[in-house]
Amino acid sequence: MATVAECSKELHVLAVDDSYVDRKLIERLLQISSCKVTAVESGTRALQYLGLDGEQSNVGFDALKVNLIITDYTMPGMTGYELLKKIKESSVFREVPVVIMSSEDVLTQIDSCLEEGAEEYIVKPVKLSDVKRLKDHIMRGEPQANGKSGLLKRKLIDDIQASSVPLSFSSSVACDLESSQLPSSLSSPNCPFKRPKLL
Amino acid sequence: MGYVDDQFSQLHKLQDESSPDFVVEVASLFFDDAEKLINSMARALEQPCVDFKQVDSHVHQLKGSSSSIGALRVKNVCIAFRSFCDAQNREGCMRCLQQVSHEYTMLKSKLQTLFRMEQQILAAGGSVPLE
Numbered sequence: 001m002a003t004v005a006e007c008s009k010e011l012h013v014l015a016v017d018d019s020y021v022d023r024k025l026i027e028r029l030l031q032i033s034s035c036k037v038t039a040v041e042s043g044t045r046a047l048q049y050l051g052l053d054g055e056q057s058n059v060g061f062d063a064l065k066v067n068l069i070i071t072d073y074t075m076p077g078m079t080g081y082e083l084l085k086k087i088k089e090s091s092v093f094r095e096v097p098v099v100i101m102s103s104e105d106v107l108t109q110i111d112s113c114l115e116e117g118a119e120e121y122i123v124k125p126v127k128l129s130d131v132k133r134l135k136d137h138i139m140r141g142e143p144q145a146n147g148k149s150g151l152l153k154r155k156l157i158d159d160i161q162a163s164s165v166p167l168s169f170s171s172s173v174a175c176d177l178e179s180s181q182l183p184s185s186l187s188s189p190n191c192p193f194k195r196p197k198l199l
Numbered sequence: 200m201g202y203v204d205d206q207f208s209q210l211h212k213l214q215d216e217s218s219p220d221f222v223v224e225v226a227s228l229f230f231d232d233a234e235k236l237i238n239s240m241a242r243a244l245e246q247p248c249v250d251f252k253q254v255d256s257h258v259h260q261l262k263g264s265s266s267s268i269g270a271l272r273v274k275n276v277c278i279a280f281r282s283f284c285d286a287q288n289r290e291g292c293m294r295c296l297q298q299v300s301h302e303y304t305m306l307k308s309k310l311q312t313l314f315r316m317e318q319q320i321l322a323a324g325g326s327v328p329l330e
Contacts, residue, residue, distance in 0.1 A: 020228045021264040028213045070306060074259070103263050125206050125267045128213070 009063035011035040011135060012062075016046045016071035017084065017101070022124070026070065026101070030129045038062070043078030043086075046071070053092050059092065066096055068119075068138055073109065081113060088117045097138055101126055200272060202306050223314050229268045233303050236261045240296055244289065254282035254292060262301070272302045273323030 013035045017023045023039045030037045040046050043051065050066070051059025069087060073080040084098050097119035102109065110121045119138075122130050214221040236257045243254045262277035276299040283291030317327045 019260065019264055019267070020232055021225060021267050024225055024228055025210075025213075025267055028218060031218075032213055032215070103266060124263065125209070125269075127209055 011067045011138060012065045013037050013058065013068045013070060014046060014049065014063075014066045015039040016041075016043060016069070016075070016080065018042060018075040022072065022101075026126060029126060029128060030070075032128070033131045033135055035068075035131075035135065040068075043071070043075060043080070043083035046083055047086060049194075050087070050090070050093055052086060052093070064092075066093070068097050068134075069093075070099040070101060070134075073100050073104070073113070073197065081109075083114065084113060084116050084118055099134060200275075202272055202309055203269040204271040205269065206267065210268065215326075226310055226314070229264055229270070229305075230307055232264050233261060233273070235294070235326055237300055237303060244296060249287075249289055249292075251284045251287045251292075255281055258284060258295075258299075270303075270306055272318055273299060273306060276302055 011030075011034075013030050014165065015023065015026045015030065015037055017026060017039070018041055023041065025036050025038045040049060047053040048055070048070070050063050069083075071080040071083055076172075080100050080102070087096065087098055088095050095196065098117070099122060099151045100113045100118045101122045101124050103124045105123045113121050120134065122134075139168065210222050212227060240254055240257045241259075243250060243257065243322050258280045262274055262281070265271075265277060276295055280292065280295035280299060283295055306327040320327055
């Protein structure tokens with residue numbers, strides 16, 4: 001897969017959120033991070049934009065340049081999870097990273113999104129630092145073998161600990177972190193991601 | 200407890216010359232959203248047979264948008280409100296509705312005052328510190 005950085009310096013992001021407030025926020029967060037943004041209010045509209053709704057046979061020229069899709073999880077009609085699945089089923093868009101945002105930090109929900117191939121799961125409210133980190137990560141074109149990268153679980157745990165939400169982890173999660181499947185680049189001193197505080 | 204938390208100052212980081220009224224714009228969207236949601240909650244709770252899932256859905260949305268703009272007290276009432284929805288406790292819900300409405304009104308009033316003052320400072324040629 002060609003890296004995004006090679007194709008274009010500017011990320012084109014499709015943002016999906018049913019909340020007016022959150023849509024405005026994510027749009028601004030992305031604009032200020034020098035991304036081009038298309039913001040829509042539902043999974044259905046997102047699929048229409050991408051030409052995946054079955055109605056249109058031709059996807060819009062702009063939609064083809066989407067480098068990242070960031071979607072809210074809880075939406076009426078089609079959830080972010082259902083949208084994620086539809087995108088991953090598409091031959092045209094399955095390689096596009098999909099990030100899920102949610103105010104809920106429910107581990108089972110997080111896990112199922114990652115299993116389905118989500119690039120990341122960000123707990124709301126989304127901050128400028130989240131977008132910056134995400135953008136750097138996407139621009140570097142770091143490939144994810146599947147959604148279960150240890151990298152993502154680390155970031156989640158850092159986030160959850162930073163927000164001081166008490167959470168009890170099942171032993172299987174703790175084991176995943178210690179697995180030797182972590183990409184070697186993460187153990188380099190230049191790794192931008194914090195080491196997890198193992199419980 | 201403060202009316203707004205750190206998220207409110209995060210919003211100011213998103214305001215610059217290219218988007219000089221961002222905070223006011225987001226706050227306005229929040230006001231519209233909150234008022235619609237509070238009205239919907241009230242209507243739902245007035246029904247002879249209350250649909251608590253529906254009420255909870257409105258509260259969840261309000262919790263989300265209040266969290267996004269840093270409206271701490273409104274958000275905290277929403278958290279309690281959701282527990283009463285889960286328990287299908289109408290009395291508890293009614294109390295929370297009153298509380299959330301009160302907190303929202305206070306917040307709106309304070310923010311509008313703040314914005315007015317900022318406008319006045321800017322009009323007088325001054326600048327508003329971010330911290």
